[in-house]
Amino acid sequence: MSNVLFDIPGPRARVRHRLYAVLGVAAVAAFVGFIVWRLAESGEFAARKWEWIQYKQVQEDLAAAVGNTLRAFALGAVLALAFGAVFAAGRLSDHKPVRVVAGFVVELFRAIPLLILMFMFYYGLPTLGVRMSPYMAVVLGLTLYNGSVLAEVFRAGIQALPKGQSEAAYALGMRKTQVMVLILLPQALRTMLPTIISQLVVLLKDTALGFLITYEELLNYARYIGSIYAFGDLDSQIFFYRPIIPTTIVVGAIYITLCLLLTLLANRLQKRQRRNRKIQAAPAEAVV
Amino acid sequence: MRVRSLVVGLLATGLALTACGKEVTPSSGGQTTTPPPAATGVTVDGSPTFDRMKQAGKITIGVKEDQPGLGSRNPTTKEFSGFDIEIARLVAAKLGFDKDKIEYKVVQSAGREAAIVNGDVDIYVGTYTINDKRKQQISFAGPYFVAGQALLVRKDDSSITGKETLKGKKVCSVTGSTPIQRVRDQQLTEPANIIEFQGYSQCVDKLLTKEVDAVTTDDAILKGFAAQNPEDLKVVGEPFSKEPYGIGLAKDDKALRDKVNDILQGALDDGTWQKIYDSTLGKSGSPATKPTLERY
Amino acid sequence: MGALLDNLPLFLSGFRTTVWLFLVSAAASLVFGTILAMLRVSPVPILRGIGTLYVTVVRNTPLTLVFLFFIFAYPLLKIVDLSYAVRAMVALSVYTSAFVCEVVRSGINTVPVGQAEAARALGLNFGQTLGSVILPQAMRAVAPPMMSTLIALLKNTTIAAGFSVAEAGAIRAVLADKGYPQMVTLAWVAVGFILLVMVLTLVQRTFEKRWSRAR
16 A cells, blocks of 8 residues: 555655655664663663673573563463453354353453453452462463453454355355354464464563562563662672663563564464465454 | 574574673672571471471471562572571571571562462561551561661751651652551652652662652661662661561461570570671661560 | 442542543554554655564563653653653553554555545645545544554553552552452452443444444
C-alpha cells in the first residue's frame, strides 16, 4: 500500500526528501546522543558502575535469571495455548450453555489487568489456604490472561475461514470434531500463526511483571544487583555503586534480543505463508 | 540466515563474557565473627520442627538479602552476612547445626508468614517485627533486637531533625510497609509527598539524587545504609516507634521457641550478643541497647 | 463488602488516578502513534526506517522496563522535573504509541488501492492523500483493534503502582497493611476494571454502529 500513497519523486522532490532524511537522522542522533551524554555525565558509564558484570558468579546468576524468565515463559506459553484452544472451542460450541460459560470466562480474564491477576494468586490465594509460589502465580496469571486473548485469536481465525470449507466437509459426511480438527484448525492455525507468535512475545515481556511479586526472574535480579552499593568487610570491601541504570540497560538488551528472536520467527513464518497465495492472512493484532 | 547469525553472535558474546569472569574466593567479605562450634547431642522434646530438621540433617533459615548490616548477600560469592545472619548462625550452632548444615532461603517481607506456615523454612531471621497480627499465624522467639522507626537524610540537610519536621518534605519508603503507613496515618507529611518503591535501596538512590528528602523505616536498616555512605548520609531523630525483632517460628512449636529463647538469653548474658552487634550494626557507631526477651 | 465501603475514598481516588492516567496516555499515544504510522508509510526511506526502528524496539521491550527508565534514568537527563504520575503517563504513551502505530498502519492497508490512486490522479500530494482520503477511511477498519489496544493500555496503568503512583493497583498494599483480606480487596479492584472495560467496549460498539451506517 505504502508505495501507492505518493508519486515517484521527481528531481525537486528527491532533493526535498534528502533534506528530510538528513533532518530526521540528525534529530534521532541528537536525541540519542543527548541521553547518552547526560547519562555519561552523571557517571553511569564509568567503569566503576560496570564492575558488577565482571564477576563470574554474577554472570552465572544472571544466566540463571534468564533461565527463570524462560521457564515461566515456556510453561505459560504452553498452558496459554491449551487454554486458548479449549475456550475457543467452547465459544464455537453448538451448545448454548457451553458458549455462554466459555464466553464469560474469556471476557472476564481479558478485562482484569494481568498484574491484578498475579496479585490475586500470590497475595490473595494463600489467605484462603492455597499454597502458591511466585513461579506458579506468574505462570497462572500469564496463562489465564494470554490464554483468553489467544482464545479470541483462534475463534476469529476459524470464523474467518470461508464457509464453504466446513460445508464441504459436512457434505463429505464428517463429524463436528473431524471438521474442526481435520479441516478448520490446520487452515486457521496457518493464518493465525503470526498473531499467535506476537501474542507469545507479549507473554514473554509480561514475565517481567513477576518482578512485582518477587519472582526471581531477570528484572528482579537486575533490581537486586542494582540495589547494591557495597558489601564485604570494611577492609576488603567491593563496591558496585548501586548500578541501577547499567543493570537496566543490560537487562533491556537481553529482553529485546529474546523478543526479537521470537518476532523474527513470526516474520519468517509470515513470509513463508505469503508465498502460499491460497490463504489470505486475516488482519489481527496482538494485544499489548 | 539472520536468525542463525544472531544466535551465533549471542553465544559468542556469552562465551566471551564467561571467559573473562572474575572469581572471588569465598572467604573474603563473608562472615564477620566465628560462630561457636556446633553443639552436640541437642534434644528438643516435643518439637515437630526440630524433628524435621534432624531428619533432614540441616536447618533451613529464612533471611533477607538486600539489607546491609542486617541481612545482605555478597553477589560474587553468594555468602550472607549481617547481624540477622550472625544471630541465625548462632542459633543454628546451638541447635547442633554446623555452618555448612545451614540452608539459607531468601524470603521477602510479603511472603514471610506463608513461608513459615508452609514449612518452607524452619526458622526466619530477618527484621521481623513481633506483633499480634502476625502472632495469629506464627510465633516469635526473642526479641533479639529492638529497632525503632527513624529517618535517613542527606548529610548536608539540617532541616530535618525528627518526625515533626517532615511537613512539606518528600518521604520515601517501601510500598505498603508499616513505616510509610504510620507516616500517612499520623499525617507527618502531605499525601502527595509520600513516595513508595519496591525496595529501600531505590529510596536511598532517590535520596542521593535529591528527588526525596528522607527515607523512613527501622533505624537498624537505615544505619546499614548510612554505614555504606557515611560521607553522604546520616540517620536522624529519636526513634518514634518500637520494632522488636523476633525469630519467626511455627505457631504450635512452644518447645522450640523456649529452646531458642534460652539460646538468645545465653548469648545476651555471656557477651556473644555484644560481640555480634559490634562486628555488624555497631560499625555505624551507635551503641546498642540489649533487648529483654518476651517469653510466652 | 466492608473492604470496599470502609475505604470508598481510597478506591475512588485510586480509580480516579487510573482513569486520568488512561485518558492522558490514550490521547498522547493516539496522536504520536498516528504520526509514527505516517512516518512508516512516508516517501522518505530513512523516515520509514526510523519509524520501523522505534516500533521494533519498543514493541520488544517490557513495559516495566520502560517505567524503570523513566523513573530512574530520566532524572539524570536533567531536563525538567516531572512528577511520578506524569512520568508514568509518558512511559505509557511511549509504549502504547508503538502499538497504535501498527494498528493505524494495518488500517491504512485495508483501504482499497484505488482510493490512493484516484487521490494522486487528482493531484493531491502525500500529506493530502493520507490526511483527507486514506486515514478517514482507515479509521473505520481500525476501531476494533484500536479499542483492544486502548483496553490493554487501561490495564497496563496498574504497573504504575509499582512506581509510586497511587492508582487502583496500589490499593492492595495499603489495605493489606490495615489487615483487610487481600483476596477481597483485589476482587473489588478487578470489578472496577471490568466495569471500565465494559464502558470502553460500549464506546467501541457505538462508534462501529455509527460508522457502519455511514458506509
